[in-house]
Amino acid sequence: MRLYHSPASPFVRKVTVLLHELGQTDAVTLKTVTTTALASDEALKTANPLARLPALERDDGITLYDSRVITAYLNDLFNGGFYPQNSSRWETLTLEATGDGMMDSGVAMVYETRLRDAEQVSQAWIDAQWAKIERTLFALNTRWISHLSGPLTMGQISVACALSYLDFRHDTRNWRQGNEALAKWHAGFDSRPSMRATHP
Known part of the structure; x- marks a missing residue:
């Protein structure tokens, strides 16, 4: 393949x-x-x-x-267990969609400044995308932190990759401030060999 x-x-x-x-x-x-x-x-x-x-x-x-x-x-x-087939399946799928949504907004912010002439860049669009990310960070830090701390699923991988992308492209926005539980979780997950091997 x-x-x-x-x-x-x-x-x-x-x-x-x-x-x-x-x-x-x-x-x-x-x-x-x-x-x-x-x-x-x-x-x-x-x-x-x-x-x-x-x-x-x-x-x-x-x-x-x-x-x-x-x-x-x-x-x-490959007979993985990253999409549970029990009642937690829907939480896993939602978490994966949540991580993907943060990626969408983060990439959109990059495109806005890289693919447009300076006079065409919409700061309102950039701010709206970051507002989506901020709301999502708050939800992950509060409602979803117990799911993130559970057995390894595709939802966790998606969220971890999204947070690492914020570090990579939007580090000056300091997403960790006010999201200490999420930041602690990410620090642990980011040390996994799979994350280290795929660092951009």
Whole structure:
């Protein structure tokens, strides 16, 4: 299998962290591409008409895309337990969506300043995206911290990759302030070998 990959993408990192946790890094070849919303890689466009990362080209020629589709597929393929099949399944899926949503907003903030001319940048748009992240951080720090501290799931991986992306691209905003429980959890999770091996 081949994974269209960029080391800076938090969505790609979700997939590579899972591969490390599954012990299956040798099962997938990384094809690193350089792509943006305005200048898509040609090979990526062929594999995924949306031209978004990640995309997983299977050995049968079919390409899967959207990180949640890819992680669910890999979890099933390699008999992982990262999507519980009991009552906690829905919390896991919600946590994964929560992490992905933070990534969406964080990436949107980067695109706003990198892909627009300076006079076109909307500070109101950037502020609105950060407000979404702030609300999410508060929810994770309060309502979700017990779930994050439970058995390892794809929800935890997604949230950890999202928080690490905030460190990578938005470190001056200091997301840890006021979110001490979440910061402590992330510090522990970020020390996992899978996270260290996939640091952008």
